[in-house]
Amino acid sequence: MVDINGRAVAQAMVTITRGPKEPGASATTVFTDAEGRFRFPDSYEKPSPVARALGYRQIDAIAKADGSTQRFTLVMRPESNQADVAPASAWLSKANPDDRTAVVMTCVACHQMPAPDVRAYAKLIHEVPGADPAEARRQSWHTITKYMNYLWAWEFARGGDQGLPEASHVYSGGDAEPTAALLARTFQGPLQELTGYSYGAPLIVNERTVIREYEVPRPNAIREAITLADSRMLWTADVSANRIVRIDAATGELRDFEIPSPKIMGPHTLVRARDGAL
Known part of the structure; x- marks a missing residue:
């Protein structure tokens, strides 16, 4: 190169x-x-x-x-x-220092760190004719936060029969407004230009x-993977359902293992036992 x-x-x-x-x-x-x-x-x-x-x-x-x-x-x-190649930390460095910890610790805010789609959306907000930019940002991020609340509620309803949880009590602690205000303060302007960042x-x-990436059919909430004795096999957990997923690293083939429980167990971090078992 x-x-x-x-x-x-x-x-x-x-x-x-x-x-x-x-x-x-x-x-x-x-x-x-x-x-x-x-x-x-x-x-x-x-x-x-x-x-x-x-x-x-x-x-x-x-x-x-x-x-x-x-x-x-x-x-x-x-x-x-x-802007097209900088990591999320580059945009975080532009935020108000008083807000950086809050952005990282708030699920919705952290998930909205400027990926291409988020930056494209910010540009549309910025270009709304005759709108007050600050109010347009607040209302738009409020809508996104509420959407993620419902999305997360739906995710956690999979794998069990207890019905859909209250969306307002899932992602942003029951109130979308503080998170929306935080996002509006942090991601100002069209987010189309970023200069001077270094690692x-x-x-x-x-x-x-x-680095190898494997496609897992949606919906899923898979976060991380580990290997056991056979290093070709990756094991991972779907935190929003009662399943463990095994991925064949050579072929990409997937196999699901269901956790037998009527309630959502939310398996999160898998560990390797001393005897090599999962």
């Missing part, structure tokens, strides 16, 4: 997404080394690598076949606007780091 002047771009993310019928992880990400080189551990039918790096935008992917190996040169252009410390990833 190089920039437009031929200089190597180090510690950039490179991701390949598989086709819907290809076995294995739905997406795999690797990172470039100090010389801009990267290597994927798996083979792909039609690879199309996409690169992300703070301060750059990908402008080209030059493919070259070398026997059975597919080689790519990814060309990056320096970009001062980091502040060396990244812990390197050219040997591989």
Whole structure:
């Protein structure tokens, strides 16, 4: 990976997404080394690598076949606007210092850290003709908070027969208004530009780091996974239902294990016992 002047771009993310019928992880990400080189551990039918790096935008992917190996040169252009590639912490750093802890500790606020869809929505709010921007933000975030309340209530109603819980008592502590006001204060403006952010410390990833993503059918509230004796199998819990999910890391195949209980158990963090059992 190089920039437009031929200089190597180090510690950039490179991701390949598989086709819907290809076995294995739905997406795999690797990172470039100090010389801009990267290597994927798996083979792909039609690879199309996409690169992300703070301060750059990908402008080209030059493919070259070398026997059975597919080689790519990814060309990056320096970009001062980091909005499309900056992590959530970059936006949090722009918030009022008095609000940062509240944003992180409030479920709805933390879940709304500016992903592309959230930033697109903020732009629409900002451009409402003749509207007071502050009031438009407050009302819009109030609607989103109430929606997430109902969504979370519905999630926790799965896996049991006790009926739908009161939405007002689930996500934002029973009152959407304080969370809406917090979001309106934190995410001001169209959120289309972010400059001057740096990670502040060396990244812990390197050219040997591989991140694999697996598609789990919705609805689900799966958070984390562990391995047992067979490292090819990933085990994870659906916190909103009575099920444990096993994922075959090689094929992406899923198998559900139901927890036999009429009540929602909400399995959360799985641990490995001393005897190797889950």
